[in-house]
Amino acid sequence: MIRLIYYELIKIFLKKRTYLGFGIVLVIVPLVEVAMKLEGGRFLTVAMRGLSKDFLFFGNIFNGWFVAHQIMNSLWLHIPLLISFVAGDQLAGEATAGTYRLILIRPVSRTRIFISKYITTLIYTVIFVFFLAALSIGLALALLGRGDLIILNRNILLLPESEVAWRFIIAYLLAALTMIAIASISFFFSSFVENAIGPIVATMGLLIVCTVITVMPVEMFEIPKKFLFTRYMDMWQKIFLDPIPWNEVKIGILYMSAWTLAAVLGAWGVFVEKDILS
């Protein structure tokens, strides 16, 4: 199995499209952070909408942690698209290239091939999320320094710097779990089709539909929205609340895991039974 995963990793990391997401992050994150650095504290002032009249702030609150948190907030809807570029290509890409005919006639079970491909997708997803984390936090701290983290929500919350690092770690772990769920859904769609664009469009379509249902204050959606993964996609934000609502986080983890499991089992069922006609 390790050998299969190794060669799947070779296949994935020698493909140009794999680096598309990394490239975009590598452009956007420095661009935004440098712009914020050049703008100085003006961004924070605008974001606080005059709250500074009523509060007195001491120390460097426009710091790297603050910017890294903003980046995490603002990029989060776009990351699923970048993840699905690769996850959606994992199975459908083989069909498009005609290479199913090479690999599925070997004396290795389809289940083993499936597992190796799925694990590779997970590895890519985790690497991608932590690349985003390392770049956005590392560069932000280098450019803007450290300090307490101010969270601008409905209320203002100031988290002491001693608590910020571990909160970021947990937040990114939860973000990775969310992205794994997205990657699994994309993987599921990938098992159906023979065109790598299909899974990307289907994943984004599902994401949009579920997001709309989640945010719409319509009574008939109240029950179904509890089960939608989009309701829990922002669970990482709860890590920056005080106190942390661990129960809500646990429910979020449960639902994301359930979606992941359902998507993977569904993809496996399709893949092992699939007739290869490409």
Next chain:
Amino acid sequence: MNENILQTRQLGKRYGKRWAVKNLNLEVHRGDVFGFLGPNGAGKSTTIRMILSLIKPTIGETELFGYSLKSNRSDALRRVGGIVEKPDFYLYLSAYKNLEIIGALSGGVRRKKILEVLDLVGLTSRAADRVKTYSHGMKQRLGIAQALLSDPELVILDEPTNGLDPQGMKEVRGLIVHLSREQKKTIILSSHLLNEIEIVANRMVIINDGELVVQGDVSKLLDEGEKYVVIQAQPQKKVEAVLQRLKNIIGKYAVKDRTFEVWMDFADIPELNKALVRAGVLVEALIPKRSLEDLFLSMTEHSNEVST
């Protein structure tokens, strides 16, 4: 007794209401170069996909080396290599890396083996080049190389000469003969060209519309059927006179569209030719024909009509 290394029983695949393959019983013996013949769309590739487990049959089963493909897939496929339709690879990787990846799926192969199969198909010097820079013929040869990677006893080649120029076709056919004679491989060769099967195969099956038409030894099948010679020559009267005279070597004859169809042994063609020339006949052509060829030709023509 011949050892069956591949056997299909009542194998069938249905798409909706249409049977792509129906009740197919194949027997491939060890050491065979087994021609799998049929016009385009006859069900050859569907059958090969079922044998290589790319497609699940609707009915029937396949046994390879005594193992059921359904219940013991890995053991059944362990001694099989194949190429299905056109050879597709990871184009962004080198030929060597492609073979390394494919080898890993067969339990891993050594560098020496990869270089050996690349050498066999004449691609050693291009081993490090990305496959996207390869011509169709080179990809076809690489396809054969990957089929041989795990040193299989049975090699299944699905139309390996498709799209090749005459020289490429000759090379691939030479390679098939080499694999059979020198490396003692059993080979299933699918083709829509009867003469290709005649050149390299010892046994064959013809399928049409997904059903078996005939199966057996190539030489027997070709000999068993009626044999006749088509004569294109002038003037007709002189030809007829010669045919009357040569009753000792000619069974019967018929005139069709200013040509003669003469039932006779092909070994007597030189004598017929000599007699025609001596009688002052202007001989344009003497074409040996076999009923199997006609049968296959009519199937091919029919499939072309359908496809157009």
